Amino acid sequence: MLKVSNLTKSFDRVLAVDHIFFHISIGEIFGFLGPNGAGKTTTINMICGLLNPDAGEIELDGQVLTPDRTGLRHKLGVVPQEIALYEELNAYENLRFWGRLYDLSGNALKGRIHELLQLSGLAERARDRVKTYSSGMKRRLNMIAGLLHRPALLLLDEPTVGIDPQGRHNILDSVREIAAQGTTILYTTHYLDEAEALCDRLAIIDHGRILAMGTEGEIKSIVGENAIIRITGDISKEDIEPLTSRFAHLKIESQKERELLLSFSTAERAGDIIEAMYASGLDIENLQIKEPSLDSAFIKLTGRELRD
Ligand SMILES: Nc1ncnc2c1ncn2[C@@H]1O[C@H](COP(=O)(O)OP(=O)(O)OP(=O)(O)O)[C@@H](O)[C@H]1O
Ligand SMILES: [Mg+2]
Numbered sequence: 001m002l003k004v005s006n007l008t009k010s011f012d013r014v015l016a017v018d019h020i021f022f023h024i025s026i027g028e029i030f031g032f033l034g035p036n037g038a039g040k041t042t043t044i045n046m047i048c049g050l051l052n053p054d055a056g057e058i059e060l061d062g063q064v065l066t067p068d069r070t071g072l073r074h075k076l077g078v079v080p081q082e083i084a085l086y087e088e089l090n091a092y093e094n095l096r097f098w099g100r101l102y103d104l105s106g107n108a109l110k111g112r113i114h115e116l117l118q119l120s121g122l123a124e125r126a127r128d129r130v131k132t133y134s135s136g137m138k139r140r141l142n143m144i145a146g147l148l149h150r151p152a153l154l155l156l157d158e159p160t161v162g163i164d165p166q167g168r169h170n171i172l173d174s175v176r177e178i179a180a181q182g183t184t185i186l187y188t189t190h191y192l193d194e195a196e197a198l199c200d201r202l203a204i205i206d207h208g209r210i211l212a213m214g215t216e217g218e219i220k221s222i223v224g225e226n227a228i229i230r231i232t233g234d235i236s237k238e239d240i241e242p243l244t245s246r247f248a249h250l251k252i253e254s255q256k257e258r259e260l261l262l263s264f265s266t267a268e269r270a271g272d273i274i275e276a277m278y279a280s281g282l283d284i285e286n287l288q289i290k291e292p293s294l295d296s297a298f299i300k301l302t303g304r305e306l307r308d
Contacts, residue, residue: 136167
């Protein structure tokens, strides 16, 4: 659906996007995860034609995007990071305005507006002025404005910034629904949990560079993240030794009093290890598994935490 090769952009002395490559397949939700200033918006702006790249190529549906191929950009919908709505108009009027910019009119536009108001849960408030909306509602309206012309690919630039957990939850549900209806999605965020919950594949981007890309599991294994098994009970290191020699990727991390921490890489199946633990007659009182997190993968890759 989208193929980006060697895309590069600098502003004065800042290399905002540094020779990046990625592709998004039809039907995917692809995440772009990175902190402030990583280059997410700059990338989106180049894809939708607001910025000219210094170098690189963008292919949409098998065709290279060039300034004269404006028709091709109709396949794209963009939801900007900054909310672009008229506060004095109601939701319906805002959508009608955006629809006309996309050359939609008449019953086709009306029908589409109703569909999208339903999808976003805004139908009941459609006749109220936008200035009376919560920030979550504004975000949802901003989002459906990018969908009026039924784009094949939707570019979402941090659609949940500045809204409460309930509002975020609603947005994530709407994004899933949009994807289920057949729209391919590029979703940028600096929230790890959103990337985990939503995206089929993702790229971790920082200082304009893609540091890792793949499914959540692939990224964790690239970074070499391990899952942790925490067991409590009357168990010594010696009791565990037969297991660590049987499972090559199982290691003892630490032991204190009645607690033992073991790590294993994703090369092992958690189920096999746990089954073997119980089968070997260990005196286990409590057992917990902590899956490797994208959080620690991110810290390993960038050397710091994602910040707001
Ligand atoms: N118009 C511009 N002029 C100068 N520098 C810019 C411009 N736009 C972006 N930059 C710089 O390019 C880098 C990438 O910015 P960009 O807005 O793409 O990041 P982002 O990942 O979208 O961040 P955020 O999460 O804050 O939205 C930053 O260092 C930023 O200061
Ligand atoms: Mg941005």
